[in-house]
Amino acid sequence: MIQFSSTHLIYLIEAARWTVLLSVLAFIGGGAFGLVLALGRVSQHKWLRWLSAAYIQIIQGTPLLVVLFLAYFGLSILGLDIEPIIAAGLSLTVYTAAFLGEIWRGCILSVPKTQWEASNCIGLSRAQQYRYVILPQAARIAIPPTVGFMVQIVKNTSITSIIGFVELARAGQIVNNSTFQPFITFVFVAIIYFAMCYPLSLASRHFERKLNVGK
C-alpha cells in the first residue's frame, strides 16, 4: 500500500494552482458582471432594476452545484464539446456576479444622498456622477466585504471537482484513491485551503477596521 508522502503533498499544492486560477477567473468575470448588476439594481429605469433583482434572487435561491450542472449539461446541449474548466468558470462567474452585485449595490446606496445632489448641482451627467463622485466613494466602502467574499469564491471552486475539474479538492480525491488514507489526505487539503483563505479573511478584517477609523 502506498503511504501518503511528500510526493502527494506536492501534487496537492500543484493542483492548488488551478484553484487559484479558477478563483481569479471567477472574480474577474463575476466582478465585471456584478458591477453591471449593481448598477442595474440602482438604475433609474424600472425594468433594469427589476431584471437585475430577478437575476440575483434566482441565482441566490439556487445551489451553486445545480448552476454548475446546468452550465455543464446546457453547454453540451448547444453542441459545444466543452472542457470542464469552461463550465466551471462560467458557473462560478454567474454565481459570483449575483452575490457581488448585491454587495456592491449596498455600497453604492450607502454613499450619502447629498453627494448625488451636490454633483447634480455642478452639472455632472449621470455617467459623470458615477465615474467621478459615487463609485470612488462606494469602492472604498466595498473593499472589506469584497475581500471577504473572495474567501467564498476560493471555497466555492471546490465544488467544480464534482464535474471532474482537477483542482485541489479533486486532487485530494485522486490521492485518496491511491493511498486509502482519507483522513490525512483531506486534512492536508483543508490546510492548503486554509492557507489560501485565512490571509484573505485577515485582510478583510484589517480593511474594515481601517475604514471604521476614518469615520
Next chain:
Amino acid sequence: MISYTFDFSFLLTTWPAFMRGAWQTILLAGSSIAFGFVLALVCAIIRSGKSKLAAGLVGAYVEVIRNTPLLVQIFIVYFGLPSLGLRLSAETAAVIALVINTGAYGSEIIRAGIDSIAKGQIEAAECLGLNKLQIYWHIVLIPAVERVYPALSSQFVLLMLSSSITSQISAQELTAEANMIQSETFRSFEVYLIVAAVYLALSVLFRVVLWAIGEVAFVRRRKLRT
C-alpha cells in the same frame, strides 16, 4: 449548432422522486438548522464569556470552518472519521458536517448581536434587582438573537442550498435524487432545470417558515415593529 428539443415527459413518471428528494432535503436541512443553531448559541456564549482559553478554542474552530470548503469538511467527516474507527451513515455524516459548518457561521452572527447590547441595559437590569442568570437570558441573549435573527435566517437558507453538496457522499436528498433520475432518463438539462426550480421554491418556503418562527418567538419585535 445542433437543434435540441426539450422533453419534460419524464416528469410524468418521476415526479414522486422529485417530491421525495425535496422532502429529504427539508428533513436534512431542518435538522441541521436546529442542531446548528444550538451549537452556534453555545459557541457564541463561550466566545463572549470570561474564560480566555475556551474563547480562544471556539475562535480557532470558527476560523478553521469558515476558511475551508464545506465539501472538504464533508469528506473529512464521511471518509476520514471511519479511518479513525468511527463509521457513519451518509445521512448522519451529512448532518454532522452541516451542523459543524452552521455552528461556526451562526456563532459569529450571534456574537455580533451580543456585542451590540448596550451596557446601560445591563446596568438598568442590575438596578431592577435581576440576578446574573436572569440578566444574561432576558437582557443579553434573547434581545441579541432577536436583533440578528434576519441575518441568521439568510445563513440558514444558504445552508439549505449548500446541503446539495452532500449528494457527493450519496446522502439521500434532492440533488442525489436528481442525479439518479438524470442517469435513468438522459435528460440532464431538463432534470437540473426542474431541480433549480424546486430549490428556488424551497428557499422561498424556508424564508417564509423562518420568518413565521421569528414572529412567534419574538413577540416584542412583532409588537414594536422594529
